[in-house]
Amino acid sequence: MIDLTTTTAFTGLPLTIGRVTLTAFDPGPVTSVAPYPGRDLSRALAPLAFPQPGAISEAAGLRLVWAGRDLAFLMGGPAPDLTGLAATTDQTDGWAWLTLAGRDAVAVLARLCPLDLRAAAFPPGRSARSLVGHMQAIVIRTGPEAFELAVFRSMAGSLLHDLTGAMRGVAARRAL
Amino acid sequence: MRLSCPCCGPRDRREFTYYGAADYLDRPAPDAGLDAWDSYLHLRDNPAGPTRDLWYHDPCQSWLQVERDTVTHAIHSVAPVAGRRA
Known part of the structure; x- marks a missing residue:
């Protein structure tokens, strides 16, 4: 099989405005895992x-991230054989991923996302499905001031546009 | 307005889509007759007080049955539709 070169869905990244930086990142292969009812996937x-x-x-460089009701995304490597246990679909080219990090990351995301972003309600190491702007998104908190965001790849331009506007707004308030 | 998704916890109204009365969950049998089907498709109560609705939580893809009060705007319960008829 030909190994194609991965390119990011975003143009103009990394981008720093004020105290926040946006960076595109490649999560590696991404596979959705949707267990069939009543099956035990633990083994x-x-x-x-x-x-x-x-x-x-x-574990072992792989992440299995909750991504919806009875749905998780396996990130960072190929999926094990789950024939008869779960429906698996390759999502690698379906989503656009970026990191939002910096001292005002929470303030920027709070302008676009209705999640309760306080550390008590959404601590590092948690994932959530929510909205960013008008887009369905996966939000993963990787640190107190760092998030990974994913939207459908076709919406990468809109995500970048919305985030850039929010970053400019937060930076402008800081400058007052 | 906030709804507590059984999956995700309390979330903002913007994440939810209203579908209609929870009557849609009680589908009549195929041979139930015209009156039952007419009622199922077209006739809805418009209560001042407790009512049951269907809502969809778009981010996590859960259908929810919400009991709320149209007078006080209180949300009494939010239950998943999945697993209702296991």
Whole structure:
């Protein structure tokens, strides 16, 4: 099989405005895992575990990120054989990923996303499905001031546009 | 307005889509007759007080049955539709 070169869906990144930086990143192969009703995936997925809502299971360079009701995204490597246990679909080229990090990351994201972003409600190591602007998104908190965001790849330009506007707004308030 | 998704916890109204009365969950049998189907498709109560609605939580793709009060705007319960008829 020909190994194609991955290119980012974003143009103009990395981008720093004020105290926040946007960076495109390549999560590696991404596969959605949707277990069939009543099946036990624990042996097939070990050492990973199918995540509870909002959780992330991490092992051996792979991440299994909760991504919806009875749905998780396996990121960072190929999926194990789950024939008969779960529906798996390659999502690698379906989503555009970026990191939003910096001291005002929460303030920027709060302008676009209705999630409760306080550390008590959404601590590092948690994932959520929510909205960013008008887009359905996956939001993963990787640190107190760092997030990974993913939207459908066709919406990468809109995400960048919305985030850039929010970053400019937060930076402008800082400059007052 | 906030709804508590059984999956995700309390979330903002913007994440939800209203579908209609929860009557849609009680689909009549195929041979139930014209009156039952007419009622199922077209006839809705317009209560001042407790009502049952269907809402969709777009981010996590859950259908929800919401009991709320149209007078006080209180949300009494939010339950997943999935697993209702296991």
